[in-house]
Amino acid sequence: MVYLIRVQLREDYSNLIFYLSPLVAVALTLFFGSFIFLILDLNPIESFKIFFISPISNSYGISELFVKATPLAIIALGLSYCFKNNIYNIGAEGQLTMGAIFGGGIGLLFNDSTSVFLLPLMILFGAIGGAFWATIPAILKTKFNTNEILTSLMLTYVALFILDYFVVGPWKDPAGYGLPKSMPFPDVGRLPVLIDGLRVHIGVYFALIICLITYIIYNKTLFGFKLKVTGLSSKASQYAGFKYKNLIFYTFIISGACAGLAGLFEVSGPIGLLYRDISPNYGFTAIIVAFLGRLNPFGIILSSLLIALTYLGAEDAQLFLKIPSAVGFVFQGLVLFFLLGTDFLNKYKVFIK
Amino acid sequence: MSIELIIGILNVILISTTPLVFAGIGELVTEKSGVLNLGLEGLMLVGAVTGFITLVLTGNYFYSLFLSIISGVILSGIFAFLVLNLMTNQIATGLALTIFGIGLSAMLGKKFAGTPIDGLNPYYFIVISFLLVFFVAYFLSKTKTGLIVRAVGENHNSAYALGYNVFKTRYLTIIFGGVMSSLAGYYISICYAPMWQEGMTAGRGWIALALVVFATWKPWRLLVGAYIFGGVAIMQMNLQAIGVKLPGQFFNMMPYLATIIVLVFISSNKLRLKINAPSSLNIPFEKNQ
Numbered sequence: 001m002v003y004l005i006r007v008q009l010r011e012d013y014s015n016l017i018f019y020l021s022p023l024v025a026v027a028l029t030l031f032f033g034s035f036i037f038l039i040l041d042l043n044p045i046e047s048f049k050i051f052f053i054s055p056i057s058n059s060y061g062i063s064e065l066f067v068k069a070t071p072l073a074i075i076a077l078g079l080s081y082c083f084k085n086n087i088y089n090i091g092a093e094g095q096l097t098m099g100a101i102f103g104g105g106i107g108l109l110f111n112d113s114t115s116v117f118l119l120p121l122m123i124l125f126g127a128i129g130g131a132f133w134a135t136i137p138a139i140l141k142t143k144f145n146t147n148e149i150l151t152s153l154m155l156t157y158v159a160l161f162i163l164d165y166f167v168v169g170p171w172k173d174p175a176g177y178g179l180p181k182s183m184p185f186p187d188v189g190r191l192p193v194l195i196d197g198l199r200v201h202i203g204v205y206f207a208l209i210i211c212l213i214t215y216i217i218y219n220k221t222l223f224g225f226k227l228k229v230t231g232l233s234s235k236a237s238q239y240a241g242f243k244y245k246n247l248i249f250y251t252f253i254i255s256g257a258c259a260g261l262a263g264l265f266e267v268s269g270p271i272g273l274l275y276r277d278i279s280p281n282y283g284f285t286a287i288i289v290a291f292l293g294r295l296n297p298f299g300i301i302l303s304s305l306l307i308a309l310t311y312l313g314a315e316d317a318q319l320f321l322k323i324p325s326a327v328g329f330v331f332q333g334l335v336l337f338f339l340l341g342t343d344f345l346n347k348y349k350v351f352i353k
Numbered sequence: 354m355s356i357e358l359i360i361g362i363l364n365v366i367l368i369s370t371t372p373l374v375f376a377g378i379g380e381l382v383t384e385k386s387g388v389l390n391l392g393l394e395g396l397m398l399v400g401a402v403t404g405f406i407t408l409v410l411t412g413n414y415f416y417s418l419f420l421s422i423i424s425g426v427i428l429s430g431i432f433a434f435l436v437l438n439l440m441t442n443q444i445a446t447g448l449a450l451t452i453f454g455i456g457l458s459a460m461l462g463k464k465f466a467g468t469p470i471d472g473l474n475p476y477y478f479i480v481i482s483f484l485l486v487f488f489v490a491y492f493l494s495k496t497k498t499g500l501i502v503r504a505v506g507e508n509h510n511s512a513y514a515l516g517y518n519v520f521k522t523r524y525l526t527i528i529f530g531g532v533m534s535s536l537a538g539y540y541i542s543i544c545y546a547p548m549w550q551e552g553m554t555a556g557r558g559w560i561a562l563a564l565v566v567f568a569t570w571k572p573w574r575l576l577v578g579a580y581i582f583g584g585v586a587i588m589q590m591n592l593q594a595i596g597v598k599l600p601g602q603f604f605n606m607m608p609y610l611a612t613i614i615v616l617v618f619i620s621s622n623k624l625r626l627k628i629n630a631p632s633s634l635n636i637p638f639e640k641n642q
Contacts, residue, residue, distance in 0.1 A: 040460070088444050090391075140613070144621040149389070149444055149635070150566055151616060154609040157559060161602040169600060284448060291445055324551060326459030333395075333453025337431070340441035340449070347440075 007348045017346045022292050022303065025338035033331055042321055050320050051313035061312065063198035067270055068308035070203040071096070071262035071279070073301055075286035077210050078258025080295040081251040084218075084227045086234070089252060091137065091152025092259040093283025094159035095130040099260020100267045101163055102129025104274045107189035107267075108171055108182055118188045122268055123261065130260015131253045133159060138252035142245040148252075156283070167275050181275035191269040203265040207301070210258065214297040227251070259283060280311065281329075288336045307332060362591060368475050368545060370583025372397070372537040372554075374482040376561035377568070377575050378489050379533025384565055385493060386526035387506035387633035391447025392432055393534050394558025395454020399424050400535025401542035402462040405549040409468050414543075421539040422532050428454065429531020433524045440637045451558070459551045472547030478540050483576070485533075490572035502526055506631035509638040519638050534558070563612040569619055569629040582608040 034044035055061045075092050082089040103126030110118055136155060140146040164180070173183040191201040218224040230237035230247055237244065266278055289307050293300030314328025376393050383390050404421035408414065432450050435441045493499040504512040505522045513519050537557070542549050560582060567582075568575035589604035619629045 036460070090444060090448070140617055140620075144617045145623075145626070146613075146616050146620040150563075151613050153391075153559070154563055154613050157556070157609045158606045161606040164605075165600050165602040168602075281452075284452065287445065287448060288452075324459040324463050326456040326551065329452045329456030330460060331456075333449045333451075333456060336445060336449035337435065337453065340435060340446055341439050343441065344439040 007350050010347060010349050014346070019294060019299070021342040021346055022294065022299070022339060024342050025292070025335050026306065028338040028342075029331055029335040032334055036327075036330060040323060042323075047317070047321060050316050052309060055309065055312035055316050059195075060198060063195065063200040064312055065305060065308050066200045066204050068311045069301075069304040070201070070207050071266055071282045072286050072289045072307055073207040073304035074203070074210060074262040074265070075255075075259045075282060076289035076293060076300045076304060077207070077214050077297060078255035079286055079290045080214065080293075080297070080300060081227065081254045083290055084231045084295055085247055085251045086231050087141075087248055087251055088149045089134065089137065089152050089255050090149055090287060091134070091154075091156045091283070092255065092286055093279060093281065094152070094156030095133045095256040095259035096263035096266075096279055096283045097156070097159040097163050098133035099126040099130035099263035100274060100278050101159075101166060102126060102132070102260065103264035104182070104185070104267045105166075105171075107185040108274070110189075111183060111186050113186055114188055116188060118186065119191070119268065122185075122189055123264055126260045126264025126268075127257040128260070130263060131257040133260070134252040134256020135249070138249050142248055148248075163274070163278070164276055171274060173273075179275075182273045184273045185268055189268055190272060191265060199270050201265065201269040203262075203269060206261065206265070207304075211297045211301055218297065223250070259286075285332060288332055292335065292339055307335075362587060366580065366584050366587045367479055369587060370579050371475065371479050371482050372540050372545065372557050373561050373564055373579040373583055374486065374576060375478075375537035375540065376534045376558060377564040377579055378482075378485055378572060379530035379537075380561060381565045381568070381570060381572060381575055382489060382493070382502065382533075383526045383530035384634055385506045385570060385631055386502045386523050387509060387631050387636065387638075388436060388523055388527055389443050389447065389635045390429070390432060390450075390527060390530055391444060391562065392428070392450025392454065392531075392558075393561055394554060394556070395451035395458075396425055396428055396531050396534035397454075397538035397541070397554045397558050398458035398552070399428055399454045399461075400538030401553060402458040402465075402538075402549060403535075404539040405470070405542040406461060406465050408470055408543060409465055414473060417543065418539060421535050425531040425533075425535030426528055429528050429534075430524075432531070433527040436527075436637065437520055437523055440639060443635050443637070455552065462549045462551065465549050466551065467548070470543070470547055473544045475540070475544040478536075478544055486572050486576045493572065503631070506633055509633050509636070513638070523638075534561075537561070560608055563608055567608070567612045567615050569615065570631060581611075 037044040037047040056065050075096065079089060079092060103122040106122045106125045107118065133155060137148045137151040140151050141148045167182055168180045171182040173181055191203060194200050194202065194204065226242045226247060229240060230242060230244065262282065263278065267274055271278060285307060289300060289303045292303035310328040310331045314325040317323050317327055318325040376397060380390060380393060400421045403424040404417045407420045408417035428450065432446060435446045436443050493503060501517050502522055505517060505519050509519045538554060541554055546553065564575060564578050564582060568578045585604050585607050589601050593601055619625050
């Protein structure tokens with residue numbers, strides 16, 4: 001076989017290409033996305049307008065954009081700790097669910113409460129629930145050398161069935177006509193909204209604060225430095241004497257707590273009670289957000305807004321173009337494909353002979 | 354319980370477990386060569402919808418089966434190109450494939466949801482699934498090509514040094530896995546259901562993934578494991594019907610919990626892990642190093 005294309009490791013590793021490649025990936029996604037619209041007999045330009053522009057052309061739409069971007073950003077920021085450390089926690093969806101169960105459970109337990117301390121307690125337990133669920137793969141990894149990718153994934157489905165058990169069983173609303181949902185949380189257990197009449201809530205502030213803290217941790221602390229070194233070379237990290245097992249624990253707990261927080265914000269914010277489908281795949285989509293944002297805290301905020309837009313656009317596309325809202329998943333999948341693909345050009349030089 | 358009821362239950366288990374055997378045995382071969390493909394769910398859905406649409410449009414079972422297989426070849430080919438040639442992260446690429454497949458299948462199938470079709474007899478596929486397990490078990494343990502697949506999965510650098518083509522081997526095992534997932538999807542939409550509905554594989558791709566680990570990468574154990582997993586799901590419904598008070602969700606999470614336990618058992622001992630799991634799983638092969 002004659003190879004016409006030869007590749008070589010880049011020595012002049014470029015930061016510019018590293019941060020440009022997400023833009024290239026988005027451009028390629030839009031290009032290929034227009035073909036999908038053409039195949040469906042839709043005008044691509046009109047469709048893109050409905051998909052990407054009209055959803056955010058009013059205050060309600062912009063509020064919804066933040067509602068969707070908040071959980072994505074919080075989860076992805078947490079995941080960035082794991083990914084930087086080369087730990088593949090892909091069970092954020094389960095950790096989110098556990099956060100909703102723990103935090104939401106507190107809300108249901110004290111459902112006649114009028115105390116202002118209920119919400120902080122729910123938030124705390126949301127984070128604890130997510131962190132608890134993330135500790136399991138961390139323990140299994142450090143004690144038994146178990147592959148964290150598989151265990152965190154399996155635990156996601158366990159968590160979903162636990163939530164299902166609660167909302168059809170002990171926590172089912174007696175006045176809920178037998179539907180699989182809990183009673184609504186008391187008013188003091190609801191997340192305050194930022195603007196009356198819109199759904200955007202104070203979770204946005206949490207996302208921004210977590211982003212800033214993460215930036216400081218990555219750039220100004222020894223812990224951030226350890227993560228960076230371990231991610232680049234686990235051998236170098238060993239020689240330096242960093243305790244890898246501790247790093248695994250910390251990164252899992254941080255990312256689990258973030259996912260749990262996002263889960264609690266969903267149920268005590270826009271939803272207001274517990275039921276089966278509290279998350280439209282946020283835990284998995286946040287993995288795309290983290291990669292698209294290059295594991296950079298500010299990049300993640302930007303990419304969370306972009307991916308949130310694919311959720312909104314998909315809902316509008318269903319209403320106005322009569323195509324299933326799952327079209328949003330097509331765009332999410334494509335953008336990740338292209339991002340991973342363009343990364344190749346970042347690492348390697350390609351020669352054509 | 355009467356004999357008829359027991360036979361009836363066994364029959365339902367047989368019919369409902371077959372997709373797990375197809376998807377699982379395909380993924381087993383892929384993983385044996387050292388590649389972890391998390392895209393099963395997406396591959397199954399696209400295989401299911403392609404077969405269904407083709408059958409509705411042409412009325413020809415052969416064409417529908419053929420195009421369903423082609424969809425698996427194309428999608429897993431893209432996956433293979435990304436993870437092998439472009440050396441992308443296998444986890445992220447597999448998740449992208451699943452997310453993409455969920456979206457694509459829903460979009461393509463929308464016009465056809467609820468269209469009635471004449472289903473195929475599932476027993477052909479059930480027989481094929483058993484033969485397939487036998488074939489894969491024989492292939493991996495008794496043929497030279499099978500040994501090459503395992504060598505590549507154990508240590509791709511040594512296999513490469515011995516002159517085996519790592520890329521070609523992995524391309525073929527990934528595409529084999531993709532086609533098997535498509536067949537699993539085809540079986541669901543053409544034989545098992547038979548209909549098309551958005552997201553109709555209902556997480557079977559993830560169970561199949563768990564199954565491969567549960568079976569510690571051994572074909573015959575995979576067959577047994579599939580029937581345990583499938584049996585638990587069916588028994589759960591029947592136990593509910595006769596008034597057993599254990600919650601159904603408890604049974605539904607059993608496959609995942611059992612997989613974690615097996616994983617802990619084989620991973621806790623270095624030798625045991627070496628004997629069971631392919632050592633190069635999820636490690637990219639870089640020829641230029």
